[in-house]
Amino acid sequence: MEKKIAEIRKEFEAASFSEIPALIEAYWEDERSGVRNLIGKYEKKLDALDKERERLEAMRQYEHEYEGQYELICGIDEAGRGPLAGPVVAGAVILPKDCEILGLNDSKKLSEKKREELYDEIMEKAVAAAVGIVGPARIDEINILQATYEAMREAVGKLSRAPRILLNDAVRIPGIAIPQVPIIKGDAKSVSIAAASILAKVTRDRLMYEYDKIMPEYGFASHKGYGSKVHIEALQKYGPSPIHRKTFITHFC
Known part of the structure; x- marks a missing residue:
């Protein structure tokens, strides 16, 4: 039949x-x-x-280039260098060799829903994954570039497995003895860096949602601390919050 x-x-x-x-x-x-x-x-x-x-x-070209020489390849990326408020967050991810995570890409090219889905898959499949978080006060103290490096060092230091080489998105991190390969626009060229970018972005966005619950007048859930028109108007109306970067807002209040 x-x-x-x-x-x-x-x-x-x-x-x-x-x-x-x-x-x-x-x-x-x-x-x-x-x-x-x-x-x-x-x-x-x-x-x-x-x-x-x-x-x-x-996107595995760099992983293939170094996998014969190094066993644990770690991707490094950050989220939150540009905002007026909130922390800078770095992600560090070691993926298994030839790990397949469909849709993996630079976090900026993905929807929030897709980033959340991929975050869960990355955390499930990664050999090791960690984030480093540096807050606004520290950013004001040492500047955003040094704070970014600090967050990256923290992320690497928190990994459950020690990486043998770092694939970084564009930068070379001072104070780390592990071999490093800076890759311009690496989050679109390396699966490891793309995974790290998603880890950093999702972690930071979740933090900004929590801040929004405490200080809803600033609209952190919508702009994530970036200098949107709505954010600047709120900043001028209510003044700086405890999570604003004082060195970033001198022109606005």
């Missing part, structure tokens, strides 16, 4: 990507338009998966 199209659809929906080719082959001779549409839809999904895997493979 011929299966109903609804039953076949459920088979496709329940299948993993590795099982889809066998399903396509099984129903290839079925001429019903509903089945042909299903096959066409899932062929496109397989094609998109192939392209995504090609993109991720291109």
Whole structure:
């Protein structure tokens, strides 16, 4: 007895990507338009998966370059150098060799929902992952660049496994003896750095949501401390909060 199209659809929906080719082959001779549409839809999904895997493979160029010499490769990136308020956060992530996390990319190119999803997958799959956080008072004390380096050193120091080499987004971190490779726009060129950028961004955004609950008048949940028009107007109306960077707001209040 011929299966109903609804039953076949459920088979496709329940299948993993590795099982889809066998399903396509099984129903290839079925001429019903509903089945042909299903096959066409899932062929496109397989094609998109192939392209995504090609993109991720291109983002492993630095990992492949150093994996023969170094066992534990760590990506480093930060979030929050530019805002007027809140901490700067650094992420450090060591991924397993040839780890596949579909959709992994520079955090700035991803939606908040996608970043949250990828954060969970990164934390689940990583060999080791950690963040370093440096607050506004320290940023004012030593300047944002030095605070960023401090956050990066903290993140590396908190890793449960000691990395053998660091792939950094653009910078060379002083005070670390581990070999380092600064990569311009590294969060779009290295899976390790991309993972670190997501870790840093999601961690910082979550902190800004918590600050928003305490000080809702500033709108931290919407602008995350960056110098938006709404933020500057709130700053001028209410004055600086305890998490504002005093050295960043001299022109606004």
